[in-house]
Each structure stands twice: as structure tokens, then as C-alpha cells.
Amino acid sequence: MDLPDFRAAVDRWIDANAAELTPEHGRTTSLDEQMAHLSLVKRRTYDAGWMRWGWPERVGGLGGSSLLRAYLGEALTARDLVEPGIYSMTEVLAPTMIDYAPPDLAAEMVPRLLRGDETWCQGFSEPGTGSNLASLQCRATRTDDGWRVTGQKVWTSLAQFAQRCVLLTRTGTPESAHRGITALFVDMDTPGISVRPIETMHGADEFCEVFLDDVAVPFDRTLGDEGQGWAVAMDLLPFERSTALWHRGAYLYRRLERLLDAAPDEVLTPTEVGEVFQQLFAFRARSLGTQHRLAAGERLGAETSVDKILLATAEQALYDLVGDGLSDDVVLGDDPVSARWRSEVLYARAATIYGGSAEIQRNIVARRLLDLGADR
Numbered sequence: 396m397d398l399p400d401f402r403a404a405v406d407r408w409i410d411a412n413a414a415e416l417t418p419e420h421g422r423t424t425s426l427d428e429q430m431a432h433l434s435l436v437k438r439r440t441y442d443a444g445w446m447r448w449g450w451p452e453r454v455g456g457l458g459g460s461s462l463l464r465a466y467l468g469e470a471l472t473a474r475d476l477v478e479p480g481i482y483s484m485t486e487v488l489a490p491t492m493i494d495y496a497p498p499d500l501a502a503e504m505v506p507r508l509l510r511g512d513e514t515w516c517q518g519f520s521e522p523g524t525g526s527n528l529a530s531l532q533c534r535a536t537r538t539d540d541g542w543r544v545t546g547q548k549v550w551t552s553l554a555q556f557a558q559r560c561v562l563l564t565r566t567g568t569p570e571s572a573h574r575g576i577t578a579l580f581v582d583m584d585t586p587g588i589s590v591r592p593i594e595t596m597h598g599a600d601e602f603c604e605v606f607l608d609d610v611a612v613p614f615d616r617t618l619g620d621e622g623q624g625w626a627v628a629m630d631l632l633p634f635e636r637s638t639a640l641w642h643r644g645a646y647l648y649r650r651l652e653r654l655l656d657a658a659p660d661e662v663l664t665p666t667e668v669g670e671v672f673q674q675l676f677a678f679r680a681r682s683l684g685t686q687h688r689l690a691a692g693e694r695l696g697a698e699t700s701v702d703k704i705l706l707a708t709a710e711q712a713l714y715d716l717v718g719d720g721l722s723d724d725v726v727l728g729d730d731p732v733s734a735r736w737r738s739e740v741l742y743a744r745a746a747t748i749y750g751g752s753a754e755i756q757r758n759i760v761a762r763r764l765l766d767l768g769a770d771r
Contacts, residue, residue: 396448401463405445405470415439416476424731426599429478430514430556436477437485437511440467446509454493455506460690461638468642472649479646480601481553483639488515488561491631495618496580504559504580516557517635518548518581518605519628528563528628529573533607535564537621542566542579542612544587547604554590554603557583561631563624576624580616587611597741633695635750636703637685643706644679647713650739651675654713657732658720671716674709681705697763700756707746707753714743 396404409416416436423429440446449464450456468486472479485508492508493501507513524530533546544564554560560581567575583590587610592600618627651671655663681702689695717740718725724733725740747753761767 396459396463398460398462398466401448401459402466402470405467408443408445409470409474409476412439416471418476422475422731422735423478424734426601429481430553433477433481434511434514436471437509440471441506441510450489450505450509451493453498454489454501455509462686462690465638465641465686469645472642473645475649479643483642484515484517484553485509486639486642487631487635488517490634491561491627492580492618494630495578495623495627497615500580500615507558513558514553514556515559515561516551516554516583516603516605517631518551518554518560518562520548520550522547522549529576529625530569531563531565531576532569533562533564535566535577535579535612537566540611541614542577542617544579544581544607544610544612547606549602549604550593551590551603551605552601554583554605555592555600559583560605561618561627563628566621566624573625574622576628577621578618578624578627579612580618581610581612585610585612595742595745597738599738629696632751633697633699636756637682637695637699638689640678640702640706640750641682641686643710644675644682647675647710648679650717651713654717654720657724663716663720667716667719671709671712674705674712678702678705678709697759700751700759701764703750704753704756704760707756710743710746714740 416439418428418432423432437446444457445467447455447457448459448467449461452458464486468482471477472482489505489508492505496504508515519528521531521533524532533544533548535542535544542564544562546564548562551560560583562579562581564577564579565575566577569575587608589606591604591606593602593604594600595602655668685695685699685702717736721736725737728734728737762769
């Protein structure tokens with residue numbers, strides 16, 4: 396199916412099924428409600444075939460361009476049918492699973508994620524390692540029966556809901572840095588795993604600490620080869636920093652429209668609004684180019700840090716404008732609409748942190764794209 400036909404068919408289908416796809420009262424509020432509704436929407440779109448387009452047939456997809464799945468995410472998030480952050484986890488995790496998992500494992504597991512039967516999380520960050528992923532300490536030790544994993548992860552999004560985790564572990568010496576890292580696909584109900592949610596300043600338990608105490612992982616759950624975990628991470632992170640953000644860009648455009656409808660005319664100047672629109676447009680133009688490069692078969696890499704920088708800049712600029720235009724509602728309002736704006740204003744402060752901090756992204760651009768040398 397080509398993109399114009401797909402867009403038209405998806406739009407018609409969403410319109411025809413809007414009553415079932417729309418959350419009760421027009422929007423979910425708690426994270427539990429968001430996750431439950433996301434599973435419903437993914438199941439409906441998968442069973443109707445739309446969620447399967449853009450994914451390989453060997454993992455239950457229907458083939459076709461990756462632009463098809465990009466449009467589906469755009470359509471669902473722009474209509475407020477799903478939250479972009481939790482929806483985008485599929486785009487972050489599924490491509491790397493397809494590339495690095497044993498074929499039988501990918502064929503079994505990826506349809507569960509696409510259909511919303513399962514949630515997966517990403518066990519990368521650790522306490523004390525900051526943005527230096529190569530210094531991780533969570534260790535996997537080889538035994539006769541498989542790996543035994545002990546360590547701790549932090550800032551693991553949606554771990555309390557997840558059935559599986561893409562986990563980075565150290566299998567070599569600390570001195571081997573990224574050459575001693577191995578990626579595993581771990582069942583979250585395995586004995587020895589405990590999860591502790593972390594409440595963020597916008598009031599949600601989106602992130603978690605994950606503790607692993609002598610956790611057994613079969614050898615056939617290794618993603619790639621032993622010691623290839625850094626390559627797995629470098630395959631995954633560009634999706635987290637680019638194509639997964641396309642949905643959020645569509646959502647931010649919608650929120651700008653809502654802001655302009657809600658803010659008094661005399662509060663926001665055309666210059667202020669124009670600057671935010673320009674930043675959103677710059678991100679969308681860049682992100683569209685990235686989507687087309689992926690659809691053309693190009694491999695994503697360090698250049699996706701530019702996408703991430705643009706998205707974070709645009710998101711914070713938009714919600715700074717919300718603070719100016721709806722200051723009384725954001726600070727004092729006690730109705731659901733004000734509560735939503737307030738939550739989003741607070742969450743926007745994380746835009747320059749999640750998925751790799753703005754400072755790290757600029758260092759990547761400087762070193763790997765502009766060849767300005769290593770940090771001093």
C-alpha cells in the first residue's frame with residue numbers, strides 16, 4: 396500500500412471507530428489509564444491491520460514502507476488517542492529486536508508488542524554512570540545453563556508495566572569498556588527482579604529503578620553475539636532520538652493549536668508564537684527527512700542527535716509559551732484542563748534530559764559530525 400492510500404484509509408477508519416478509540420471523558424489521566432488505553436488502541440489497530448504495515452512480514456507485519464507506521468503514530472497522537480511518549484516505545488525497541496534477536500524469538504515476541512499484548516522496557520541507564528553508558532556495571536556471568544545477572548538500572552521507563560526488558564550488561568572487564576557489553580532480552584517476571592517506581596515532579600511514576608539479584612537468563616535470549624551489546628545500543632539509540640520523536644512532534648503541533656484557542660488574544664504576541672512555530676517546523680522538517688532516509692534503507696546514526704536537539708528545544712519553547720499565555724491556569728487552576736497543562740509544563744523540563752541530555756547530544760554533533768575533536 397502506498398502512503399497516500401494508507402493515510403486516507405487510516406483516517407477513514409479512525410473516524411469510523413472514534414468512539415471506541417477515544418478515552419473515556421476525552422482523555423486518560425493516570426499512567427495506569429494511559430497504559431490500559433494504549434493496549435486497547437494497539438490491539439484494535441493491529442487486528443484491523445494498520446499497526447502491521449511498515450513492519451517486516453517475518454515478525455507478523457504486512458511489509459511496506461516504514462513511512463506507513465510513522466503516519467499511523469502521527470494520526471493517533473495528533474488526535475489525542477494515545478500519549479506519544481508511551482506509544483513511541485514500540486518504535487524504539489522493535490527495530491533493534493528485529494535486527495539482533497534470533498529470528499524465531501523476534502517472530503514470537505514482536506507481534507505481542509505491536510498488538511499491545513505486552514509492554515517492553517529498556518534497561519540501559521545505571522546509578523553513578525550518568526550519560527557514560529560504556530561504564531555500566533550490571534554484570535552477566537556465564538554459567539553452564541545461561542547467564543546470571545546482578546546489578547541495578549535506573550530511569551527505566553514503564554518497567555512496572557513491562558513483561559520484557561532489553562537489558563545491557565557487562566560480560567567483560569571494566570577496562571574493556573564498550574567491548575565488554577552484552578545485550579539480553581529478559582522476562583521481567585523472572586525471580587530476582589524487583590521494580591521500584593520513581594515519582595517525577597509532574598506527578599507520574601513513569602520511571603523506575605530495577606534491581607536484579609542473580610537473575611537467570613537463557614543463552615538464547617542474547618541479542619546479537621556476546622560482547623556485541625554496544626552495537627545493539629548504537630542501533631537502538633538513533634530510533635529513540637529521531638523516528639520515535641515524530642509522533643511527539645505531531646502532538647506538540649496539536650498542543651500549540653490548543654494554546655492559541657485558549658490564551659487571551661492580547662497575552663501572546665505574533666512574534667512569540669511565530670518563534671515557537673518556527674522551531675516546531677524546523678524539527679518536523681528535519682524529522683521528515685530522517686523518516687525518508689529510514690524508508691530508503693539508510694542506517695540511522697549520530698546525525699539523529701540533531702533531531703533530538705531540535706525536538707527538545709521546540710518542546711521547551713512551546714511550554715514556556717504556555718506558561719506565559721495560561722499562567723493563571725497553569726499555576727492556580729484546579730480543573731482537569733489546567734491540571735493537564737500544568738503537568739505538561741513540568742514534564743517539558745525533562746525534554747533536554749530524556750533520550751540523552753542536550754549536552755551529550757551537542758557533544759556527539761561536535762565530535763562525530765563536525766570532527767571538532769574529543770572533550771578536553
